Amino acid sequence: RNDQLDQWDRENFFHPSTHMGQHERGESANRVITGGSGVYIEDRNGNRLLDGFAGLYCVNVGYGRQEIADAIAAQAKELSYYHAYVGHGTEASITLAKMVMDRMPEHMSKVYFGLGGSDANETNIKLVWYYNNILGRPEKKKIISRWRGYHGSGLMTGSLTGLTPFHNKFDLPLSQVLHTETPSYFRRPDLDMSEADFVTHCADKLEEMIAAEGADTIAAFIGEPMLGTGGIVPPPAGYWNAIQAVLDKHDILLIADEVVTGFGRLGTMTGSAHYGLKPDIITIAKGLTSAYAPLSGSVISDKVWQVMVKGSDEMGPIGHGWTYSAHPIGAAAGVANLKLVDDLGLVENAGTVGAYLNEKMKDAVADHPQVGDVRGEGMLCAVEFVDDKASRKFYDPSRKIGPAVSAAVLKQGVIGRAMPQGDILGFAPPLCLTREEADKIVDATRAAITEVFG
Numbered sequence: 001r002n003d004q005l006d007q008w009d010r011e012n013f014f015h016p017s018t019h020m021g022q023h024e025r026g027e028s029a030n031r032v033i034t035g036g037s038g039v040y041i042e043d044r045n046g047n048r049l050l051d052g053f054a055g056l057y058c059v060n061v062g063y064g065r066q067e068i069a070d071a072i073a074a075q076a077k078e079l080s081y082y083h084a085y086v087g088h089g090t091e092a093s094i095t096l097a098k099m100v101m102d103r104m105p106e107h108m109s110k111v112y113f114g115l116g117g118s119d120a121n122e123t124n125i126k127l128v129w130y131y132n133n134i135l136g137r138p139e140k141k142k143i144i145s146r147w148r149g150y151h152g153s154g155l156m157t158g159s160l161t162g163l164t165p166f167h168n169k170f171d172l173p174l175s176q177v178l179h180t181e182t183p184s185y186f187r188r189p190d191l192d193m194s195e196a197d198f199v200t201h202c203a204d205k206l207e208e209m210i211a212a213e214g215a216d217t218i219a220a221f222i223g224e225p226m227l228g229t230g231g232i233v234p235p236p237a238g239y240w241n242a243i244q245a246v247l248d249k250h251d252i253l254l255i256a257d258e259v260v261t262g263f264g265r266l267g268t269m270t271g272s273a274h275y276g277l278k279p280d281i282i283t284i285a286k287g288l289t290s291a292y293a294p295l296s297g298s299v300i301s302d303k304v305w306q307v308m309v310k311g312s313d314e315m316g317p318i319g320h321g322w323t324y325s326a327h328p329i330g331a332a333a334g335v336a337n338l339k340l341v342d343d344l345g346l347v348e349n350a351g352t353v354g355a356y357l358n359e360k361m362k363d364a365v366a367d368h369p370q371v372g373d374v375r376g377e378g379m380l381c382a383v384e385f386v387d388d389k390a391s392r393k394f395y396d397p398s399r400k401i402g403p404a405v406s407a408a409v410l411k412q413g414v415i416g417r418a419m420p421q422g423d424i425l426g427f428a429p430p431l432c433l434t435r436e437e438a439d440k441i442v443d444a445t446r447a448a449i450t451e452v453f454g
């Protein structure tokens with residue numbers, strides 16, 4: 001241990017998403033991560049942990065990949081930075097743009113690069129507003145998101161995020177943002193309806209909101225193809241067809257936030273392809289570089305691009321850009337990462353080993369009296385706990401069942417994540433997970449459940 005680091009950390013470092021009081025008083029855990037290889041990370045005390053959450057669903061190719069490290073070093077030596085403004089580019093950024101577009105649905109046209117998922121979604125909303133202004137309908141500006149959706153934590157993106165801690169005491173959501181139904185059938189026993197009827201219910205709620213606000217005021221709908229931070233919830237069958245039909249009817253753009261699902265996590269290159277979505281804009285980040293360097297993207301359909309071309313002819317260049325947009329080091333990491341995803345067959349592996357993980361998890365824990373639901377697709381898997389299984393009585397989130405189980409999983413040498421709802425344990429491992437490593441995650445979960453509930 002290095003106690004000096006503990007002291008410096010406490011005195012100087014304001015961590016994201018942290019409990020400041022606990023940090024100030026030295027009560028919170030302080031794990032200094034020193035290395036990683038494959039699906040494992042190591043801390044300075046010599047603990048080796050299986051990272052069942054791939055950092056924050058992002059280290060898709062696993063840790064310690066020499067090919068990506070070499071590409072980053074080579075780019076830093078050759079040209080560490082040049083901007084991408086007004087027609088400038090680097091070999092890495094142009095190559096990556098081509099590689100990204102080769103992997104996106106056919107009707108998509110261009111990619112704008114940012115740094116992280118939050119700034120990419122900020123870009124997306126600006127583009128949607130720009131689009132409607134060019135089309136001469138400046139009143140069509142509101143954005144519909146979903147409760148329990150996660151889209152970032154800036155002012156606009158924190159508004160889009162449908163989790164109240166991202167709003168409370170920040171004066172959010174902004175007035176242009178509305179939230180509709182969460183597509184979690186499991187959480188709605190109160191509705192007492194079939195899953196097919198629940199899908200109709202979600203589409204009807206959306207229709208009602210559009211009718212109440214006026215379709216000519218709604219610009220876009222944003223959603224993750226499969227809810228991630230909101231509890232790892234696959235959409236009920238037919239959900240996206242029903243939602244897309246409502247959006248098309250009212251000329252409302254669809255933004256598919258693929259920050260988690262993009263580049264293979266569901267066993268398909270995109271979540272849009274997985275669920276048959278036809279988005280107008282796609283958000284990408286995390287798996288674009290497997291987090292070896294920060295990079296994100298806003299992928300724009302030909303329909304949106306053509307309107308912006310018209311706009312620029314009328315108004316000149318778009319007033320939107322970051323210094324670090326298409327940063328060459330991030331781009332070099334992205335090129336090497338996407339090549340590795342292909343070479344190692346990781347999209348396919350996410351599908352097959354992901355299905356194995358989900359099946360094994362069901363077999364191992366679904367019968368436990370406190371397990372209400374085991375669900376997932378590809379390399380996403382969640383276990384949701386219930387106070388009473390027969391009546392589907394949920395825990396009060398203040399009970400913090402998820403944190404108790406994730407702490408018990410950690411004792412088994414495996415990292416899982418207590419999802420913010422309070423009673424869900426989530427896994428989003430690297431896409432290179434093997435069956436043996438999947439078994440370790442399942443064994444650790446079973447042991448943890450026994451420890452917490454008996």
Ligand code: PLP
Binds near residue numbers: 118119224260
């Ligand atoms: N969108 C989704 C679906 C995410 O899961 C996240 C982060 O977890 C974001 C956006 C925000 O990305 P970032 O944290 O890189 O800003």
